[in-house]
Amino acid sequence: MPPKRDNNKPKGALNSYAAFVQVCRDEHKRKHPEDQIVFAEFSKKCAERWRSMKDKEKKRFEDIAAKDKARYQREMAGYIPPAGEGGSSRKRQKKDPNAPKRALSAFFFFCGEFRASIKAEHPDYNVGEIAKELGKRWEKVTDKSKYEGQAAADKVRYEKAMAAYNKGVAAAKKAKEEVPSDDESDAESD
Template sequence: MPRAKADANKPRGRMTAYAFFVQTCREEHKKKHPDENVVFSEFSKKCAERWKTMSDKEKKRFQEMAERDKVRFDDEMRHYEPADKGAGRGRKRKQVKDPNAPKRSLSAFFWFCNDERGNVKAAHPEYTVGDIAKDLGKQWGEVDESTKSKYEAMAEKDKARYERENNAYKKKLKGEAEEEEDEDDDDDDE
């Protein structure tokens, strides 16, 4: 499946002499063996070996093709105007998090992990971060209800803390925004 292009009007990149050589080899191979599926890694190795053993005289044909393609590319780039940066399907920018915003609340599972992670590390020092997470997940699935309820209570308490802090934070932001509007209004009166 082809990759999505950021700009459909942008000229196709220029090809090297080696790229033309590989393309020619592939076409020759398809003519000789039309029904055969090509394993690219093996085919690529054979092409590379063949390219290394070729003389400069044999490579000249492909170097001329590359020179013509360079002229084509340079000409197309001279007449190319990039599309608007906002157009197309690019990556969404990650929102910048306010460092003053309150930290999110932790789930019961994360409270459990905070308590048990040290024990798992001590018991299995060879474990990777992923292995530790798998072990903690397995333990959480097997933990008794009384232990789970303890961590769920911690999660509820932390959720209440987050909601309090978040409401206060939003009020503070709203107050600052209103102050800025008042200052703008004062400037208009003068």
């Protein structure tokens, strides 16, 4: 579910191209108030016009963008996000380095077996090209049962390791809760 939008948050700053498109749109509306703008066509024409413009002509829009950036910075300086929304909702949780490694898929077992041979065959390939080649070869494999069996066994390993890990985490939490704080131990000694 997407995060709720904060209507009080300042509108983002325009870049020079966005300022140019906005001016083009306003000009078009003034010249043709009854016309409906077809966004795909309009944006193509704007892009072509922007590419053909000289730097001197673009300066006007760079100035507009600079003013809008200053406006945005002023407004953000006084902006206070609502409680509980300090940052982006897309932040990843930090992974516990003690947690077990996740189970590998059948494809990853296949890659482990053939990556070295592809590197030997094509020493000039970069990581992406090796991955593409592995993908092509994986599609051609007719009997994947060997790798699927390895993946199933690794999944069992992972589930057992996670169960043990979760027991350890729960025990550590419980032990932490049972240890009295300094305030409690002072009160007991009185």
